[in-house]
Amino acid sequence: MLDTDLFAQGYALLLEYGLNLLQAIAVLVGGLWGTSLINRFLKRIFERSELDASLKGFLLSLSSILLKIMVYISALGMLGVEMTSFIAILGAAGLAIGMALSGTLQNFAGGVMILLFKPYKVGDFIEAQGYAGTVKEIQIFVSILTSPDNKTIFIPNGPLATGSLINYSTQDTRRIEWTIGIAYGDDLDVAYSVLNKILEEEDRVFSDPAPYIGLTDLADSSVNITVRAWVSSGDFFAVKQSLTERVYREFDSHGLNIPFPQTDIRIYKP
Numbered sequence: 001m002l003d004t005d006l007f008a009q010g011y012a013l014l015l016e017y018g019l020n021l022l023q024a025i026a027v028l029v030g031g032l033w034g035t036s037l038i039n040r041f042l043k044r045i046f047e048r049s050e051l052d053a054s055l056k057g058f059l060l061s062l063s064s065i066l067l068k069i070m071v072y073i074s075a076l077g078m079l080g081v082e083m084t085s086f087i088a089i090l091g092a093a094g095l096a097i098g099m100a101l102s103g104t105l106q107n108f109a110g111g112v113m114i115l116l117f118k119p120y121k122v123g124d125f126i127e128a129q130g131y132a133g134t135v136k137e138i139q140i141f142v143s144i145l146t147s148p149d150n151k152t153i154f155i156p157n158g159p160l161a162t163g164s165l166i167n168y169s170t171q172d173t174r175r176i177e178w179t180i181g182i183a184y185g186d187d188l189d190v191a192y193s194v195l196n197k198i199l200e201e202e203d204r205v206f207s208d209p210a211p212y213i214g215l216t217d218l219a220d221s222s223v224n225i226t227v228r229a230w231v232s233s234g235d236f237f238a239v240k241q242s243l244t245e246r247v248y249r250e251f252d253s254h255g256l257n258i259p260f261p262q263t264d265i266r267i268y269k270p
Contacts, residue, residue: 024075031071039064061140107141110161114138119161124169129155173206174236176229180247181222183257188215188223194250195227204239206230222259 042063115138120126124135126145131153133145143160145153168174182191192213199211209230217224231239251258 028071028075031074032068035064035067035071038067065140104141106158107156110157110159111138111140111143113161114143114157119165120167120169124167126165126167126169128163128165129159131155168233172233173230174233176231176236176240176243178227178240178244178247179216180225180227180251181219181259182225182251183259184223186223186256188225190254191225191251191256194254194256195225195247198243198246198250199227199229202239202243204231204235205243221261 039060043060114120120135122135122138126132126135131145131147133147133151133153135143136146136152137144138157140157142154142156145155147153180191180195182188195213199205199213205211206229211227211229213225213227215223216226229239229243248258
């Protein structure tokens with residue numbers, strides 16, 4: 001009789017908790033599948049909307065995390081876990097985890113600050129934390145850059161929001177500056193004439209503001225001339241490379257020497 005009662009109680013418990021377990025698994029699987037559908041739906045909506053590309057990636061990441069948390073909590077509720085006690089435990093654990101992951105929370109706060117104040121956005125070319133590249137995505141905790149040689153760079157948002165950063169894409173124009181040395185004894189007027197000719201023949205150099213050419217330094221081995229010219233930001237590297245090459249070729253054809261550091265040694269014999 002006792003064995004029959006125990007068997008009946010065990011069967012009842014198995015039936016009760018087994019059903020709860022199956023329901024929890026169903027909620028978990030269905031919830032994660034539904035989360036995936038919702039994220040794809042939101043992605044389509046964001047792609048058709050006029051939201052900033054930086055904000056789209058951030059919102060998608062945030063919505064995915066929040067939906068998954070809701071699914072896990074619902075599945076635990078199906079198992080009979082008291083949600084009030086669970087939430088209290090979760091809050092205490094969250095505090096401990098938050099203290100342990102303070103850097104991660106700083107990165108989250110940094111991502112929010114970046115989206116609010118917009119020091120850069122997707123598509124901008126920036127330099128920060130010792131790296132330079134085009135911003136491809138701004139996620140909750142990191143920003144993803146692509147370097148000019150096609151490397152993928154992940155930089156935490158916290159340092160990006162609080163540290164120094166150069167954004168090369170915010171201005172339409174940039175100024176190129178060269179320091180060109182000629183040898184002592186070379187004709188300075190000829191150097192000025194050649195440089196003016198090179199700048200005038202380069203269509204990508206702006207005439208307003210006008211280029212600047214001037215003697216700036218009498219160095220140990222050279223007479224240094226500084227050249228400054230304004231160009232479109234997109235032409236910066238191409239124009240700098242092109243004009244540097246032309247200066248080398250034109251100076252040589254006009255008898256102007258570009259000196260290198262050298263030292264004269266004189267030996268006196270008694």
